Amino acid sequence: MYGHDEGIEPDLPGMYLLDALFEVGPTEWRGDQELPISWTELTSYASATGDFSEPWEFRAVMGMSRAYFRAKVRGKDVHAIPPVELDH
Numbered sequence: 001m002y003g004h005d006e007g008i009e010p011d012l013p014g015m016y017l018l019d020a021l022f023e024v025g026p027t028e029w030r031g032d033q034e035l036p037i038s039w040t041e042l043t044s045y046a047s048a049t050g051d052f053s054e055p056w057e058f059r060a061v062m063g064m065s066r067a068y069f070r071a072k073v074r075g076k077d078v079h080a081i082p083p084v085e086l087d088h
Contacts, residue, residue, distance in 0.1 A: 014060070016052070017064070019051075021064045023049075024042060026064070026068040027069050027072070035069065036066045039058075042062060042065075043058070
């Protein structure tokens with residue numbers, strides 16, 4: 001994924017977690033509402049793929065999903081500060 005086959009992207013530690021996030025989907029729709037992925041969705045993905053099994057890996061992917069969702073919601077505000085300009 002993300003250019004790995006072409007050798008463009010370096011193999012960074014934890015990159016497999018980012019790959020997993022976008023494979024499972026960074027958000028999901030429940031009814032008419034878009035939300036971060038659910039624990040059920042993530043555990044189903046992990047069970048089906050075997051990509052990860054450690055508790056910290058699940059927490060990391062869930063954290064990335066929540067951060068992605070928050071940024072997406074903030075991005076809808078035309079007056080929002082771009083993420084690259086936020087103080088962290």
